[in-house]
Amino acid sequence: MIGELLRNPNAARVRHVERGFAAAGHGAIHPPHLPVFEYVDYERGSRITDLARHANVSPQAMSEVVDYLERHGYVERLRDPVDGRARLVRPTARGREIYALAGRLVRGLEDEWSARLGARKFRLLKRLLGELWDAVGD
Amino acid sequence: MIGELLRNPNAARVRHVERGFAAAGHGAIHPPHLPVFEYVDYERGSRITDLARHANVSPQAMSEVVDYLERHGYVERLRDPVDGRARLVRPTARGREIYALAGRLVRGLEDEWSARLGARKFRLLKRLLGELWDAVGD
């Protein structure tokens, strides 16, 4: 069944990233926080609402995530100069590390998998997964 | 990145199964309940402890899941004839439908994906995912 086949590697990836963060002294960063660092505008900052939409959660939930990241020194809240209702969420120096670290961790895992499966097969697997997603496109 | 590629189809599969259950009048069945129906012994019943180990949750959590399934008429609790401490959890007639329905739903989704991606490519994809898992084997 395709279920197991997709779920197991995905779970392994999540575990790998979580362990990598912990090892790098970022044990406070958990999966629900990552969409922030994937989408946020690192120069201007981004609105809670936009982050929430991208992460597929309610603005209330994202507001709480941002609270947490702010308490832990990963982001700061600024007033939006052009809209008094909005706050802009912008990563701090510490927050800027997260995106890069996540990238390094995932690339490291991909390299390991590629070595174990064979580079050619791994490239093919990624290509087929991409094609599947394009074809199914949910 | 392999992350998206694994996560998206997996999430689509989970949604598909959930919708299928709801459409068949089993809207009370959610993802955490499925491991019960995958592993339980349909004739003798299984112990909470064994179900918990298979599902990778604590016995307490599994106990609550079983409560829920019992309240909704999917399983019944029996005394274990050979161990007075244990209870055996056994699906009712209604519970027996769940395993079959889950299988039909996943096969239906696989057929759709296979049609969209092409049967040859889809078989190859499944084979590569299997090989990856054998090679990485977490």
Added chain:
DNA sequence: ATGGTATATTCAAGGTACTTGAGTAGATAC
């Protein structure tokens, strides 16, 4: 300009799916 509506955020309460700790009943070992 002002009144009505829409938007951005936060506060509050609640639900689900887990966790660990503690307690009880029954099984097992010496």
Added chain:
DNA sequence: GTATCTACTCAAGTACCTTGAATATACCAT
């Protein structure tokens, strides 16, 4: 037969989400 181990349950707490309601600000039509 006492001590220990096991199966389960009860209780309390946490993480991560939800919807509903309140507040401040923006926008828009008259």
